[in-house]
Amino acid sequence: MTCVLARRRTMRGAGLAAAAALLVAGTATSAYAVADGITAQPGQYGYAARLTMTDIPNPDGSHHDSACSAALIAPSWLITAGHCFHDVDHQPVSGPVPYPTAATIGRVDADGPGPGGHDVAVVAAVQSPGHDIALAYLAEPVDDITPLALDPAAPHLGDVLRIVGWGALRGDHPVALTRLQSGQVQISGLADSTVAVRGRAPRWTTGACPFDSGAPYVRESDTGGPVLVAVESGGPSCPHPFDETASRIDVVHSWIQSTIAAPE
Template sequence: MALAIVAGAGLAAGYVTVQKGATASAAGSNEAGKVAHSRSGSGGQAAEATVKAAPAGTAPALPPSIMPFNAKLTSKDIPVAGGGVRGGGCSGSLIAPDWIITAGHCFHDLDGTRVGGTPRYHMAVAVGKINDQDPRGHVVQAVDVRQSPVNDLALVKLSEPITDITPLTLPTGPPKVGEKVDFVGWGSLSATVVAPADHMKRGHFQVEQIHHTELQMTPLEARTVENSPCHDDSGSPFFVPDGDQHGRLVAIEDNGPDCPQPGLETTARVDTILDWIHEQMG
């Protein structure tokens, strides 16, 4: 008996569930109408973790999850102009027991403008899973949003702390050009059919360009929808892995070309706002 882990990725935009006759765009959580496109990571390769045999009459012991700090954000009631609601999603990562980090445009008003405070729609946050059926991990709610003053990044407070998963550590200094990072996300597996994936995707990138509040990332392998960001991958972490359980956060996905087309991923730097992050979580 084994658990299969499919690697890949995606970015921010939402699947549409319109009610009350309203019309909604298929673009999901975007700032000022801008659609963010994300990518995925390991070309659809599967990694297997063997489940240990258990005594008769008991459930088998599950192995530790892979990259358990990953977070899948989903909503079914995002209001749309003219009435009605739609669904949408983003990705993120745990950085403290009761905080995740994601893209700022995942939380917005009717005009697509980033907003903070109590979310204006319900956003479920699944942490520590590798697919939707994974019994491990937690599903909690987003209860408070803090929007970065300088880039498209947000901190999200959770309805309850998650104490059995080690969060990603924050950077201690600026990244370097050529630094290798991993990406994990829950974005769409199609550039045209927009819906969150049912499994965690994973890809491998490196820092290509460094700007004041953003980083440009380039893939280290041929792009597929499984290994690079797509719709609903906004907020996905780019991190330096330390085994398959821990890592150091470098940046989060904001936008990029239509997946899986060539081009650089635009990500929000984390190191430039460390003081602000600590102040919000303090």
């Protein structure tokens, strides 16, 4: 999704205008994010980040605000969907951020204080060649939150993953909300650079919604910490029982490592 495009690259035209109007008008309610998910509790998913974009240019010269989801993978770096950073023609761009972007990290309530929470400007984006993945560089490092580890191994059909995001509840009311939500999905298909996932828990319709673009899909275990398998790219209007598309981490693992290790 791109920002007010958040999570859906197909959210354009009238749908994009309507979503922008809703967000700018400030119509967000107390409903939570990730369709048919569960509310995150304080202290959970510290790596989860909410990206808030403002003053995004439209082709007609007007502007709108939007949001994406992301995850902390190094003290100075977030990972998200590539289409969250784009030009006026919605083409992904690298370099200084194309519009003001702020990251909220380490809180389950974006508007509340919360332990360990940070509000940090994003100053640059780096696009992964050929994949809907971008790395976002922070103005200040976040040193008191454990970054999410990257899974270098290929995913498998049937793997159960957790999505953690800040998106809307429904595609027909696409408002970026302020409370972190999560749910479980299962890998239902594999492609060279993407996976298909479908809702598993708490409902079979659990899954990403607008503004969940870039949300992490994480493998959890009882014996080790969470690892990042994929990031949300797009899918049908939500909630739904169908496939979502997520960009695989294993195929860009080396690129990610070399990018975040480069001299600042």
